[in-house]
Amino acid sequence: MSTDTVLKADGVTRRFGRFTALKDVSVSFNRGRLTSIIGPNGAGKSTLFNVLSGAFPPSEGRIYYEDREITGTPQHAFPRMGIAKSFQITNVFPQLTAVENVRVALQAMTNRFTLWRSRTSFPELQEKAEALLDQVGLDRHRHRNAGNLAHGEQRCLEVALALACEPRLLLLDEPTAGMSPEETRVMMDLIEGLAAERTVILVEHKMKLVMGISDQLIVLHHGELLAEGTPADIQSNDDVKRVYLGQRT
Amino acid sequence: MATKNSRTERLATNDIPISGRRVAAALHAVARHRVLAVLVLLAIFPWLMPYKALAVDILLYGLFAMGFNLIFGYTGMLSFGHAAFFGTGAYATGIAMVHFNVPWFGAMALGLVIVAAVAAVIGLLATRTRGIYFAMVTLALGQLVYYAVYQMTELSGGENGLRGIQVSELSVLGVPVNLLDPVNKYYFMLAFIGPAIWVFSRILASPFGAVLEAIRENENRARACGYNVAQTKWVAFLLSGLFCGVAGSLSAIHLSIVPIESLHYHTSGLAVMMSLLGGMGTFFGPFIGAFVFLLLEDVITNITVHWQLFLGTLFVLFVLFLPKGIWGTLLERLGR
Numbered sequence: 001m002s003t004d005t006v007l008k009a010d011g012v013t014r015r016f017g018r019f020t021a022l023k024d025v026s027v028s029f030n031r032g033r034l035t036s037i038i039g040p041n042g043a044g045k046s047t048l049f050n051v052l053s054g055a056f057p058p059s060e061g062r063i064y065y066e067d068r069e070i071t072g073t074p075q076h077a078f079p080r081m082g083i084a085k086s087f088q089i090t091n092v093f094p095q096l097t098a099v100e101n102v103r104v105a106l107q108a109m110t111n112r113f114t115l116w117r118s119r120t121s122f123p124e125l126q127e128k129a130e131a132l133l134d135q136v137g138l139d140r141h142r143h144r145n146a147g148n149l150a151h152g153e154q155r156c157l158e159v160a161l162a163l164a165c166e167p168r169l170l171l172l173d174e175p176t177a178g179m180s181p182e183e184t185r186v187m188m189d190l191i192e193g194l195a196a197e198r199t200v201i202l203v204e205h206k207m208k209l210v211m212g213i214s215d216q217l218i219v220l221h222h223g224e225l226l227a228e229g230t231p232a233d234i235q236s237n238d239d240v241k242r243v244y245l246g247q248r249t
Numbered sequence: 250m251a252t253k254n255s256r257t258e259r260l261a262t263n264d265i266p267i268s269g270r271r272v273a274a275a276l277h278a279v280a281r282h283r284v285l286a287v288l289v290l291l292a293i294f295p296w297l298m299p300y301k302a303l304a305v306d307i308l309l310y311g312l313f314a315m316g317f318n319l320i321f322g323y324t325g326m327l328s329f330g331h332a333a334f335f336g337t338g339a340y341a342t343g344i345a346m347v348h349f350n351v352p353w354f355g356a357m358a359l360g361l362v363i364v365a366a367v368a369a370v371i372g373l374l375a376t377r378t379r380g381i382y383f384a385m386v387t388l389a390l391g392q393l394v395y396y397a398v399y400q401m402t403e404l405s406g407g408e409n410g411l412r413g414i415q416v417s418e419l420s421v422l423g424v425p426v427n428l429l430d431p432v433n434k435y436y437f438m439l440a441f442i443g444p445a446i447w448v449f450s451r452i453l454a455s456p457f458g459a460v461l462e463a464i465r466e467n468e469n470r471a472r473a474c475g476y477n478v479a480q481t482k483w484v485a486f487l488l489s490g491l492f493c494g495v496a497g498s499l500s501a502i503h504l505s506i507v508p509i510e511s512l513h514y515h516t517s518g519l520a521v522m523m524s525l526l527g528g529m530g531t532f533f534g535p536f537i538g539a540f541v542f543l544l545l546e547d548v549i550t551n552i553t554v555h556w557q558l559f560l561g562t563l564f565v566l567f568v569l570f571l572p573k574g575i576w577g578t579l580l581e582r583l584g585r
Contacts, residue, residue, distance in 0.1 A: 079475030087473070093466035104463045107456050108475035114456045122456070165475060 006031045006169055006199045007052060012061035014047050021047040023223045024061070029169075029216075034195040036202045036210040039220035040243060046088060046173060048220065049203045053085040053171045054078050065169070079108060079165035086158045088173040088203075094147030098138055098157055101146050102129035105164035128164075136160045136190060152183030159190060170194060173203045188213065207244060211235070219243070273583040280580075283532055284450050288443055294435075301431035303547055307539050308435075308442050309500050310523060314535030315449060316492025317520035322530030323453065324485045325465030326376075327384045329517050330391025333371060334490040336512030337394060338364045338497030343411045343507045344404050353419050353502060360498040361491060367394065368490025369483075376482040379468075388514060395512040411507040419502075428502065438499055445495055450532065452488065461485055465530075493520070522564055528577030537576050 007029040014022040022044045029035050037045050051058045057072045064070065065081060078084070093101050106125045120126070133139050136156040141149055146157055155175060162170060175191065176184045192213050194200060204210045210217070210231075217234045219226040227237045234240055279286045295304040317331045342360035345351040351359060375386045398405045405411055416428040421437070428434045452458055460481055463471040472478050501507050510516060519542070520535075527538025542560065549556040571578050 074477075075472045076475055076477045078473070085473055087469070091467060091470045091473070093463055093470060095466055096462065100459075104459050104471075105474040107459060108471075110456075115452055116455060118451075118454050119456045119459045120454075161470065161474060 004031045005029065006066060007201070008064040009048070009052060009058075010062045010064065012048070012051055012058045012063070014044075014051055014056075015059045021223050022051065022058070025220070025223075025225050026061075027218055027225065027228065029199060029201055031199055033215040034191075034200045034202065034213060035216040035218060036204050036214040037218045037220065038204055038207050038210060039226070041205070042222075043220040044223040045203045045205075045220055047223070049085075049088075049171060049173050049201075052201065053083070053173075079167070082165065082168040083171065084162035084165050084167035084169075085171040086155070086162050086173060086175055088177060090151065090154045090158060092146040092154055092157050092161065094145065096146060097143050098133060098146055098149065099126070099129050099142045101157060102132050102160050102164060105161040106132075109165055132160045132163055133157075135163070137186065150183075152179050152186065155179065155183075155187060156190065159187075159194075163194070167198060169199045169201070171201045171203075174205060175202070176204070176206075176209065184209070276579065276583055284447050287446055287533070287536070291439055291443065295432065298544075299547065301435055303543060305431070305435055305438050305503055307536070307543050308438055309496050309503060310519065310543060311536035311539035312442050312445055312499075313493050313496035314520045314523035314527070314539050315446070316489050316494075316496065318524050318529060318535045319449070319452075319461070319489040319492065320486055321521070321524055322528075322534070323458070323465060324461045324482060326379075326482065326486075327521070328375070328387040328486075328489075329384050329514060329521070330371065330375070330387030330389075331490070331493050331520050332512050332514060332516035333391040333394040334364050334368055334493035335497035335500070335516055335520075336398070336507075337367050338494035339501040339507040339511050340398055340405055340411060340497075342498040343414050343501040346415070346501075347411060347413050348404060353416075357495075357498045357502075360501075361494055364490055364494030364497070365487065368487045368494070372483045372486035372490065376479060376486055388517070391512075391514055391517055395509070395514070398512055399509060405507075405509075408509055410509050411501075414501055414505040414507075416502055416505050434503065438503065441495060441499055445492060449492065453532065457481075457484075522560075524574075525572075526564065526567055526574055528574030528580075531574070531576045531580065534574050534576040538574065541575065 005028045009025055009027050012022060012025045013020065025048060037048060039045050050056055052063060054070070054073055054075045062069055062071045065083065070081070093104065096104065103125050106128050130139070130142065133142055136159050138153060138156055138160065141153060146154060149157060159175070172191065176187050179187060188209065191200065191202065195213070202210060202214070214231055216228070217231055218228045219234060219240050221243050226243060227234055227240050229237070291308070295301040298304040313335050317328065320326050320328050338360045341363040342356045345356035345359045346353060371387065371390045374390060375383055378386050399407055418425050419428055426433055426437065428437060460471070460476055463474070463476065464478055464481060468478055497511065500511065523538035523542050524535050525538065526541050527536065528534030545560060545563070546556055549559050567574065573581060
């Protein structure tokens, strides 16, 4: 594995019963780059995302992270390896305040079975949590319950939760799903800022959205790798044009 | 516009009438010093009750429901098998005293070790499942313990229950204490239940308590944050079982017998009902639930033998109209 590759999928296939969602996909993601996985509905984007982020193992094939194989590693071990993710469906702790959401996420990186100290006796966690909320633009909503935040704000909160483990690799599954144009702009700015400091893998349905900010694109179609390359390569790719314009081959 | 604003503001602050605000302030004070508040109340509690044995019952079942609430209210898993821990605690302590002449303190310690073992095994099997499956698995495993003890007639007394636990002269730190005196008995129980409440409060306030809430709120997110959800649930289950085991162990000394019903799923159901009546996921809820349930049972059985019909109806009404229970609703109404 070359030194500038962070994550690599090697011959990954994933079946659900008789349905093959992903067919022998081999891709690698470069360090410090923003790579977007795109494709029409049902292309296998989310399946690839879930396999890469450890939500479920591939049926066949292997996943490598930095210099080791991580196929089948349990989900909860990912943040400690420096891999964080956000979900396609908003996924926060609704009855906890925004700051408590982030504090719990930060706490996961410390000793988990502290039974005897008070949870408020860790001021450094509280400070860090507030700083992270600041970073995603939610400092005003610190003490509101996460479930009462607007949709776009909840998604930003989720990014803050993902950042809590100080990830070297950030995986985002359709972070702008269901957002208003204004919220989308805020989120894309946020992602661009995050990508300056770490490797980002982004799953996105809307091709236009990622063209401007991606270093690399991966196009999936019917569970197979259709094309990969720079945004310019992809834009001039005839196969991709055909798939996105919905013409039959 | 300006006047309208000031009016809405005034409305907001005057929303709760003066007396209500005083109550709210008092409740806030209670919530802040919850351990102290409970201990003061518990110290004078027997004199507030129609008779003192009822006060002991409320304490014991309150502790039982509180332990259960760690899994149910705080971690979000509905168990129907917690009688296994209450009953095992009672039987193990009783059997050690009756058949092996172990002094009461040693018998209680032994009881807890055995409860820990039972909770560890049941927890390992049950926490792999979720939702309704978790409820069914805990119910089945709980009944398994019930029938196992039922069959051990030599040790457990079978369906007659375990009899002959001597509590008339227990040596407490070298001083003989007669637990047949209800006041002695009450304070003896309080000496265990008070510290248990304190420990429970510490656990809830700890980082571990925060993890439990996170799992209840969103298991997937907790996992993605880096928490080993399966392991955390197992530890919570074990702790929950231990608190219920302490309650069971004390109940053996309280009653000086152990009825086989203490292992039956009806007893598990009691913990569910008491938690829901008082307010699941609240600190005081289980004790308030135990108080209301046992007091009503006591009052209604004086009038009719069909007390379960009345309590059952009350329970259904609570689930339908006050799902947060008495304490949970109070907290909500008065705005924490």
